[in-house]
Amino acid sequence: MSDALTDIARDDRRAKAYRGYFGRLYDYLQESSKENYKKLEEAAKETDAVPRGYWGSPTNLEKWLKERVKKLKQGDKIEWARILRRNIDYRVHEKLKAISPFANKVLINVDFGCGFVNIKLEGLESIVANLIAKHNFKAYDADDYLIALDIPEQAFKDGEVVWYGCGIYGINGPRDSEGKPKK
Secondary structure, eight states, rough: OOHHHHHHHHHHHHHHHHHHHHHHHHHHHOOOOHHHHHHHHHHHHHHHHHHHOOOOOOOOOTTTTHHHHHHHHHTOOOHHHHTTTTTHHHHHHHHHTTSSTTTOOEEEEEOOOOEEEEEEEEEHHHHHHHHHHHOOOOOOOOOOOOOOOOOOOGTTTTTOOOOOOOOOOOOOSOOTSSBBBBO
């Protein structure tokens, strides 16, 4: 058992390693050379080497690397959704998103937990930052704001929905509204 400060330091190490991993992933997807794959593999190993932390758990990136990269190169939307839902460095995220099947789209990440929902809007960051700057407020410096926009529900009528996971053990695919596996 370790102390909280050690665990938090591990989480920080893992976050830095993840940023390196996703940067190498982008490099490899842009240029699929043996050298870039080796760098990606090393970044996966480095991330996997970090023990559990306070919030985070050990990763297993190396084990699934070949399969994951193959799916990403094939444009698998579920795999891309899993990659883009990660909270990674904004610049790396935008680069990955630009080469994904979701390029130039606003992404709404919906996490229906047990009794709560967390919705994260991706792709609106620069629009929101510009709106905040227009009102002469400071952005990106620990300030919190509520942005109220009039967006009609019809704006979402033709949106694409991609299932990419479930927090319930044993659920390996999307389900219909009655909870039955969706085909």
